[in-house]
Each structure stands twice: as C-alpha cells, then as structure tokens.
Amino acid sequence: MLKSIQKRKNRLRAQRKARVRGKIYGTAELPRLTIFKSNKHFYAQAIDDNAGATLAAVDGKKMGLKANREDVKQVAAEMAKGLAAKNIDSVVFDRNGYLYHGVVASFADALREAGIKF
Numbered sequence: 855m856l857k858s859i860q861k862r863k864n865r866l867r868a869q870r871k872a873r874v875r876g877k878i879y880g881t882a883e884l885p886r887l888t889i890f891k892s893n894k895h896f897y898a899q900a901i902d903d904n905a906g907a908t909l910a911a912v913d914g915k916k917m918g919l920k921a922n923r924e925d926v927k928q929v930a931a932e933m934a935k936g937l938a939a940k941n942i943d944s945v946v947f948d949r950n951g952y953l954y955h956g957v958v959a960s961f962a963d964a965l966r967e968a969g970i971k972f
Contacts, residue, residue: 871951878946879903885910887933887965888948891957896921898933898961900945910936926957927964934968944971 880886885900896919899911912933919925937945945965952958962972 867951869951870953874948874951878948880946880948882909883942885942885945886948887945887970888950889952889958889961890950891921891952894921895919896926896929896957896961898929900933900937900940900942909940909942912936921957923957923960926961930961930964931968934965934970937970943969947972 878886880901880903882902882904885902887898887900890897894915896914897912900909901907902909910933912929914921914925914929917929917932919928937943947962949958954962966972
C-alpha cells in the first residue's frame with residue numbers, strides 16, 4: 855500500500871517537473887535557479903542553459919544546515935551572495951516540481967528579501 859502511494863507521488867512530481875521545465879529556460883543574463891530538497895538537506899544552483907554551465911551553487915549539507923524554513927533562509931542568503939558576485943540580480947525560478955509552500959516558499963521569499971528578482 856505505502857509503496858504504491860510513494861510511486862504515485864513520485865510520478866506526479868515528475869509530471870509537474872516536466873511541465874514546468876518545458877516552459878522555462880535560463881541564459882547567462884537571466885539564469886534558471888533550480889532547487890532540490892530531500893528530507894534532510896536543501897540545494898540550489900543557477901544554471902545557464904545556453905552554455906550548459908552552473909553559474910552559482912549552494913549546498914545546505916556542506917553548510918551543516920537542515921531542510922527547514924529557518925535554515926533555508928541562510929541557504930538563500932548564501933545563494934544571493936553567489937549571484938551578486940556574478941553580477942546577477944534577476945533569475946527564473948525553477949521549483950523542480952515541488953509545490954510552492956513551506957521550505958520552497960521560504961527560500962524564494964528569502965531570496966527576494968536579499969534583492970534577487972524573479
């Protein structure tokens with residue numbers, strides 16, 4: 855029973871991810887900011903899809919932070935510093951199939967507070 859529920863959740867996330875990913879694209883001037891969250895950690899990276907290169911990345915695991923709302927704000931502040939070092943002030947937000955609430959919304963709000971525009 856639990857296995858079939860998990861398979862359905864994974865399938866629905868994959869569908870959301872494919873739908874969103876088909877509509878957005880990152881460039882050097884306006885990179886795609888994608889996130890990944892597990893039960894324990896949170897990761898983010900800014901990607902230039904034209905060159906296929908990562909412009910800035912943050913790893914919450916290396917920072918010793920968990921995937922909760924308070925720690926994700928620190929991850930967002932670090933990401934904003936990395937983007938500012940590359941003179942990037944606007945990004946296209948790729949939530950990677952995750953629903954926009956909780957940790958994802960907290961990360962996005964903290965980035966906006968740090969001066970990054972979506």
